[in-house]
Amino acid sequence: MFERYDRPVRCRAGHLFTTTWVPLGSLKAVRLGRRRFQYCPVGHHWTSVRPLDPTLAGADELEQAAAVHDIRIP
Numbered sequence: 409m410f411e412r413y414d415r416p417v418r419c420r421a422g423h424l425f426t427t428t429w430v431p432l433g434s435l436k437a438v439r440l441g442r443r444r445f446q447y448c449p450v451g452h453h454w455t456s457v458r459p460l461d462p463t464l465a466g467a468d469e470l471e472q473a474a475a476v477h478d479i480r481i482p
């Protein structure tokens with residue numbers, strides 16, 4: 409469903425989108441509570457995001473997250 413490092417995430421304002429979550433970066437993020445500061449393409453703002461847990465997220469949430477990717481596909 410997702411590319412190798414693509415993860416569904418939720419921003420602080422509740423927006424759902426997909427971002428590239430590089431393992432090395434997420435190691436640092438773990439120390440910060442698995443949060444990462446980045447640009448949200450849904451609300452067009454900078455915010456902290458957290459990865460969605462696919463086992464806890466609803467299907468509709470995953471669908472919303474999959475619909476928006478912060479990197480344009482080449």
Ligand SMILES: [Zn+2]
Pocket residue numbers: 419420421422423448449450451452453455
């Ligand atoms: Zn947002």
